[in-house]
Amino acid sequence: MRSRTLREAHEYVRRMRPAPEARPAVWHAYHQQTAAVYAQVAEVDTDHHHEALYWVSHVRQKLADVEGQLPRPRRR
Template identity: 50%
Template sequence: MAKSAEPRTLRDAHEIATERLPAPDANLAVWLAFRQANARMYEKVADVDRGHHHEALYWAGYERRKAGEVSAEIQGSKAKSE
């Protein structure tokens, strides 16, 4: 799937998420942006790929939860450095 194209299916969305996966040691801000972008992407796919609507919504929620965890880790790091 071309990176510039919008995903039309849940499979497309999974492929895009895999292609843009940050390095494990990437900065937390990079991980947060990755998780937030994935959540938005899966929400859009839920509206387009109606056969996988609920599964795409699950993945959107999963990515939002992971983004929340990363955000909390960022906040925790800031609090420790103060």
Template identity: 45%
Template sequence: MDERWSKAMAATSLKEAHEAVEGLMPAPNASRELWLDFHRRAVGVYERIADVDRWHHHEALYWVSRERAKAEQVARAGSSGGSDRAGRVG
């Protein structure tokens, strides 16, 4: 596992996960590949938190869905050529 993501994967609360994931967010002008990797890894973090932080289970599942949708948007934009100036969609 990438050491930069270790803290996010070790989070035990949704708050800790948010803070760790936020710190890993790529620059707005980062490549589409970097954004896709970010969203896909964030899915894994929030899936884990949904199991670990049971008080925030449903909220963590929302974040799983949101990050998965973002990853799909970035992937689609890469195949169609459409994106915003940062290589991200939405």
């Protein structure tokens, strides 16, 4: 889905939000997609450009937090 407004973006990410007990990898994918949605909206909803950029930053911080919970790949 391509959101055209910040309101549409909020609704879209709310609907696709994983369950609280979802694995960190699921939350990681969700935050990646959410950041992309808000970044796209920042380009097209010029009335809410700065607010959408705030959400991009906010979600990227959540993404960084989740990355710390992901299992590390084993080295051979």
